[in-house]
Amino acid sequence: MMTADWIPACAASETVAAYRPVEYRVKLATDGWELREALALRRAVFxxxxxxxNFTDADDIDEAGALTLVAVSCIHSMAEDVVGTVRVHALGNGxxxxxxLAVRRDYRGQAWLGSELIHLAVSLAHARGATRFLAQVQQQNVALFERLHWRAIEAIELRGRPHMRxxxxxxxxxPCTTFELGFLTTLRSAA
Known part of the structure; x- marks a missing residue:
């Protein structure tokens, strides 16, 4: 006979890891829900x-038609949640x-999601005629960008925080011309 306070020994010491999808699609946001979730993620992070x-990070760049890219978690290749985003736009003259660039807090252990978003952003712009691709990177992320073949141009301050152009x-x-579909990537350990 079992009593209410009986707990199997194995259950008392087990911890269950949080579920993580193993597939992610990194792509141009083409559906309304993807855009809404990308903006919500940006609000959560920034x-x-x-x-x-204060209340939103949306600005004139969004209004002028910046392209939004998303990393979408998938279950059996079906889209589930936006877990990362970045926007790109032309400044002119190539x-x-x-x-x-934002990755949901509980997915940051997969550092490669940000890398995949960066890769698609630059490749998309390259396909659309970019001769240069720039970003203003928060100081704590400079090493990641350097590993991804970026070079520092100048230190700057934005909104009171150190950044690197x-x-x-x-x-x-x-160049990537299939950015609407993007690419499917699978879970791998953080580097």
Whole structure:
């Protein structure tokens, strides 16, 4: 006979790891829900978490038609949640810029999600005629960008925080013309 306070020995010491999908699609946001979730993720990261903005980080760049890319978690290849985002836009004369790179806090252990978003952003711009691709990178992320073949141009301060203006080496980012579909990537350990 078991009593209410009986707990199997194995259950008392087991911890269950949080579920993580094993597939992610990194792509251009083409559906309304993807855009809504990307903006919500940006608000969570840049407004609530980092307190860089009060209520929204949306600006004239969004209004002018910046392209939003997303990393979407998938279950059996079916889209589930937006877990990362970045936006890209043309500045003119072949110069493009990426900004608002954000990965959901509980997915940051998969450092490669940010890398995959960066890769698609630069490759998309390259396919659309970019001769230069720039970003204003928060200081804590400079090493990641350097590993991805970016070079520092100058240290700057934005919204009271140290940033580095950086430029991608386009030779490492072949043009991608299938950015609406993007690419499917699978879970791997953080580097």
């Amino acid at each position: 407004c609530a978490e980092q307190r860089l903005f 110069v493009w810029q990426g900004s608002r 950086m430029e991608a080496d386009l030779a490492h980012y072949p």
